[in-house]
Amino acid sequence: MSARPRARLLRVLRIEPRTPQMRRIVLGGDDLAGFPIGSEGAHIKLLFPAKPGETPALPVFGEHGPAWPDGAAKPVVRTYTVAKIDDDGLTIDIVLHGDEGPASRWAANARVGDPLGVAGPGGPELFRAEASRHVLIGDPSSYALICAVIERLPERASIDALLEAPDAAEIQALPDRPGLRARWFSREGEPAGASRRLLEAVRELPWPQREAVSVTLAGESAQVVAIRDFLARERGVPRSMMYAVPYWKDRWDEDRYHDERHRIMDAFDAEAEQGVSA
Numbered sequence: 001m002s003a004r005p006r007a008r009l010l011r012v013l014r015i016e017p018r019t020p021q022m023r024r025i026v027l028g029g030d031d032l033a034g035f036p037i038g039s040e041g042a043h044i045k046l047l048f049p050a051k052p053g054e055t056p057a058l059p060v061f062g063e064h065g066p067a068w069p070d071g072a073a074k075p076v077v078r079t080y081t082v083a084k085i086d087d088d089g090l091t092i093d094i095v096l097h098g099d100e101g102p103a104s105r106w107a108a109n110a111r112v113g114d115p116l117g118v119a120g121p122g123g124p125e126l127f128r129a130e131a132s133r134h135v136l137i138g139d140p141s142s143y144a145l146i147c148a149v150i151e152r153l154p155e156r157a158s159i160d161a162l163l164e165a166p167d168a169a170e171i172q173a174l175p176d177r178p179g180l181r182a183r184w185f186s187r188e189g190e191p192a193g194a195s196r197r198l199l200e201a202v203r204e205l206p207w208p209q210r211e212a213v214s215v216t217l218a219g220e221s222a223q224v225v226a227i228r229d230f231l232a233r234e235r236g237v238p239r240s241m242m243y244a245v246p247y248w249k250d251r252w253d254e255d256r257y258h259d260e261r262h263r264i265m266d267a268f269d270a271e272a273e274q275g276v277s278a
């Protein structure tokens with residue numbers, strides 16, 4: 001049986017700029033002890049204080065979910081990805097998309113020593129290892145996920161990775177390995193929710209009829225939904241072969257978008273059960 005989740009209070013050990021709009025933050029401290037090794041790509045919740053440098057209140061997880069200390073200000077909670085976990089610490093790649101997002105603002109202003117709450121890791125299966133072919137689709141918010149999947153796939157795997165960046169400066173190297181065909185697309189300023197570049201690239205991918213294909217898809221909501229529906233309906237990819245998670249929604253903050261994300265995912269599961277998309 002899996003242990004009840006717990007929240008940890010960690011501190012920023014290192015900060016590395018990856019691109020103009022991405023910061024790699026490495027967290028550590030005594031409370032990191034026991035964090036599951038090998039959980040790269042898993043979901044984590046980050047608990048942000050009102051201002052960098054302040055200590056966020058942490059929940060205690062009981063039978064009825066998280067309980068917060070009496071009178072404490074509840075931190076802003078956002079979902080991120082384990083980019084790496086090893087003796088150096090817990091690494092997270094955070095997109096800096098402006099000051100109106102509390103997580104992005106915290107990451108842009110963070111300094112070594114700042115506290116941050118972390119709960120998890122958890123989340124669904126990221127890919128189906130038994131497939132011979134893997135299609136990975138994402139953007140900078142899912143860069144850590146896609147790198148983790150590339151690193152974890154079996155040696156013989158044939159992989160297509162398609163990623164979209166807001167502009168050319170945000171394009172980053174992916175892990176180098178045989179069998180990987182990687183392509184980046186630049187939106188050149190177009191709003192993410194309106195871009196059809198990834199959908200078009202997915203449409204053009206040759207799709208063998210008799211091969212089991214595993215799809216790992218995450219990024220902006222409108223794009224994820226359009227690509228997921230295309231793959232289910234036009235390419236016959238069953239729900240069980242897809243990790244398809246909308247990570248963020250253009251012009252919606254996470255507090256407003258959270259429930260909508262779960263509605264989108266539940267509706268897809270329900271359709272698959274009725275045999276519509278599988």
Ligand SMILES: Cc1cc2nc3c(=O)[nH]c(=O)nc-3n(C[C@H](O)[C@H](O)[C@H](O)COP(=O)(O)OP(=O)(O)OC[C@H]3O[C@@H](n4cnc5c(N)ncnc54)[C@H](O)[C@@H]3O)c2cc1C
Pocket residue numbers: 043078079080081082092093094095096097100101102103104105140141142144145245246247248249250251252253254255
């Ligand atoms: C399972 C999961 C894993 C994730 N892993 C990562 C990760 O490893 N790294 C990462 O950077 N993000 C990741 N995300 C996405 C991240 O949770 C969202 O981007 C979140 O909205 C950021 O919170 P915020 O407080 O900065 O902005 P919010 O307050 O949620 O939003 C403020 C504004 O910023 C816009 N916005 C939000 N995210 C982005 C973005 N990525 N690009 C451009 N505009 C944006 C919103 O549309 C809104 O207009 C993940 C999401 C999920 C569900």
